[in-house]
Amino acid sequence: MNLAANLSSIEEREVLFHPELLKKFDINGPRYTSYPGADRFHSDFSEADYLGALERVAKADEPLSLYFHLPFCPNICYYCGCNKIITKDHGRSAQYIKYLAKEMAMVTKAMGAQKKIPVTQLHWGGGTPTFLSHEEMIELMHHTREHFELSPGGGYSIAIDPRRVTEKDIALLAELGFNRISLGVQDFNLAVQEVVHRIQTIEETQAVMDWSRNMGSN
Numbered sequence: 001m002n003l004a005a006n007l008s009s010i011e012e013r014e015v016l017f018h019p020e021l022l023k024k025f026d027i028n029g030p031r032y033t034s035y036p037g038a039d040r041f042h043s044d045f046s047e048a049d050y051l052g053a054l055e056r057v058a059k060a061d062e063p064l065s066l067y068f069h070l071p072f073c074p075n076i077c078y079y080c081g082c083n084k085i086i087t088k089d090h091g092r093s094a095q096y097i098k099y100l101a102k103e104m105a106m107v108t109k110a111m112g113a114q115k116k117i118p119v120t121q122l123h124w125g126g127g128t129p130t131f132l133s134h135e136e137m138i139e140l141m142h143h144t145r146e147h148f149e150l151s152p153g154g155g156y157s158i159a160i161d162p163r164r165v166t167e168k169d170i171a172l173l174a175e176l177g178f179n180r181i182s183l184g185v186q187d188f189n190l191a192v193q194e195v196v197h198r199i200q201t202i203e204e205t206q207a208v209m210d211w212s213r214n215m216g217s218n
Contacts, residue, residue, distance in 0.1 A: 002206070051110055058111040063151060065121035068100065068140070072131040074164070077198045079186060084127050090136070097136055101143040108147045116149040124158040125182075130165050134172055141176045155180055162208040163200050170208065174215040181212050 057064070071085045072093050085092065108117060122144070132140070150156060157180035158173060173181075185205060186196055193199045 054110045063118040063120040068124045070129045071127040073128045079196045097140050104147045119148045120151050120154040122156045128161045129158050162205040167211045170211040
């Protein structure tokens with residue numbers, strides 16, 4: 001896919017908006033990036049409820065999907081509604097990974113796991129997961145594989161900020177087992193990019209897509 005060519009093609013066509021459709025979806029709602037949605041959380045859900053849910057999952061004896069929220073970003077994008085920490089301090093992300101390792105151990109113990117739990121889907125979101133150093137990425141995946149078995153043919157994805165990755169980063173992600181990337185693109189209009197505080201060129205976005213496809217990612 002060539003982004004520049006596609007954008008030129010789009011600009012040549014008239015874009016039509018259906019007013020009734022826009023009105024229908026012009027409402028507030030929970031963010032789609034988490035399940036259950038934020039409006040489903042409440043204080044009546046206790047520790048016992050959580051442990052009971054883990055027990056039921058264990059008894060179902062089915063593969064799991066895992067989501068890791070890595071909230072760190074070196075700078076803020078003004079449109080972002082995610083839980084995020086703006087920092088350049090990798091001491092904070094290193095400590096966070098240690099907490100994640102501790103949580104994985106606690107959760108799998110509560111599930112009574114006698115062996116590694118099979119997983120068919122894994123996603124690293126954020127924040128900007130590629131904020132992590134190579135050493136931190138390797139450590140997090142090591143801890144994950146200590147407790148979970150990533151099944152062959154599964155979907156293992158990561159959110160990418162095209163402004164902050166190199167070909168070596170993509171190569172490492174492929175080596176760690178990732179086979180899918182999610183690219184953030186808000187707009188290629190420079191005026192819009194300046195307003196939302198995210199300057200991102202077509203060229204660097206295209207480069208990440210090319211590197212990823214060369215290494216087998218979707």
